[in-house]
Amino acid sequence: KAISELKRKGKFVDDDPNVFLSKYNLIRENKLTFGGYLMFKKEDCFLSTIELGRFQDDITIKDSDRTKSDLITQVEDVFNFVKKHINKAILITSQAQNTEKWDYPLEAIREIIMNMIVHRDYRSSADSIVKIFNNKIEFFNPGRLPENITVDDLLNNNYKSNPRNKLIADLFKDLGHIEKYGSGIQRIINLFKNENLPLPEFTNISNGFMVTVFADNIDDTLNVTDNVTDNVTDNVTDRLTEIIKNIRRNPSISASELAHNTKVSKRTILRDIEKLKELGRVIRIGTEKAGHWKIIDD
Numbered sequence: 001k002a003i004s005e006l007k008r009k010g011k012f013v014d015d016d017p018n019v020f021l022s023k024y025n026l027i028r029e030n031k032l033t034f035g036g037y038l039m040f041k042k043e044d045c046f047l048s049t050i051e052l053g054r055f056q057d058d059i060t061i062k063d064s065d066r067t068k069s070d071l072i073t074q075v076e077d078v079f080n081f082v083k084k085h086i087n088k089a090i091l092i093t094s095q096a097q098n099t100e101k102w103d104y105p106l107e108a109i110r111e112i113i114m115n116m117i118v119h120r121d122y123r124s125s126a127d128s129i130v131k132i133f134n135n136k137i138e139f140f141n142p143g144r145l146p147e148n149i150t151v152d153d154l155l156n157n158n159y160k161s162n163p164r165n166k167l168i169a170d171l172f173k174d175l176g177h178i179e180k181y182g183s184g185i186q187r188i189i190n191l192f193k194n195e196n197l198p199l200p201e202f203t204n205i206s207n208g209f210m211v212t213v214f215a216d217n218i219d220d221t222l223n224v225t226d227n228v229t230d231n232v233t234d235n236v237t238d239r240l241t242e243i244i245k246n247i248r249r250n251p252s253i254s255a256s257e258l259a260h261n262t263k264v265s266k267r268t269i270l271r272d273i274e275k276l277k278e279l280g281r282v283i284r285i286g287t288e289k290a291g292h293w294k295i296i297d298d
Contacts, residue, residue, distance in 0.1 A: 050130065126208065
C-alpha cells in the first residue's frame with residue numbers, strides 16, 4: 001500500500017519491497033530496522049499500543065478499544081474511533097450542498113494523531129492514550145518535549161524541529177501524512193482559531209506530552225460576548241464575575257483556592273485569569289507566591 005501511494009505521488013518507481021526499504025533506510029545490512037518493523041509489522045505488538053476510551057467522566061468509561069497494529073494503520077484506527085464518539089451537525093445553507101460541522105476540526109484531529117504516532121518514544125514501556133470526554137479530548141504520548149524546546153517555543157513557533165523518529169517521519173512526509181517538520185503545531189492552532197474554538201493546550205506531563213482540545217460547548221471555557229463595552233463585568237460569564245468577587249474579598253487568594261471556590265479545575269482558573277488580564281480587569285502585584293491581585297475598576 002505504501003509503495004503504491006508513493007508511486008502515485010511520483011516519489012518511488014520500483015515495485016521491489018527491498019529497494020523501497022533500502023531507499024528509506026528501513027533495512028541495514030539486510031536486517032530490518034526497528035522503525036521499519038513498527039511501520040510494516042504484520043502482527044499486532046504491544047510496542048505500539050494505543051489505548052482508546054470514551055469517558056462519561058474521569059472514571060466512567062462508556063466505550064474502549066485498543067490498537068497495536070502497524071503505524072500507518074494506526075492513524076486510521078485512532079481517527080475512526082475519535083470520529084465515532086464526537087458529534088456532527090448538518091448545517092443547512094443556501095448552497096447546493098449542506099455543510100457538515102464536527103465538534104472539532106477533523107484536519108486538526110488527524111494532525112494531532114499523526115504527531116502522536118510519528119513522535120512517540122517507542123523505547124518507553126508506557127502506552128499512548130486517547131481519552132474522549134463530553135467536551136474535550138486528551139491525547140497523551142510517551143516522550144516529553146526535548147529539553148531545548150519549551151511549550152512556549154511551540155506556541156510561538158520558535159524552534160527547529162528534530163524528529164525523535166526521523167526514518168518514520170521521512171516516510172510519513174513522503175506519503176503526505178505530514179507536510180513538513182515543525183509546522184504541525186501552528187497548523188493545529190490555526191485550524192481551531194478558524195473555527196472560533198478554544199485553543200488546544202500542550203503540556204509536558206509525567207513521562208510524556210499531552211495535547212488537550214476543547215469543543216465549543218465546553219462548560220468551563222471562557223464565554224465573553226463579542227461586544228465588550230466599558231462595563232466589562234456585565235459581559236463576562238458568571239464564573240468570571242465570581243472570580244472578581246473572590247479577589248475583592250481576598251486579594252491574596254491562590255489559583256487553587258479560586259478553583260475550589262468556583263468548582264472548576266485550576267487549569268480553567270488560570271485561563272480565566274489570563275482573560276481577565278486581557279480585558280484589563282485584574283493585574284498581579286508582586287510575585288506569584290508572595291504577591292496579590294488588584295481589581296481594575298472603571
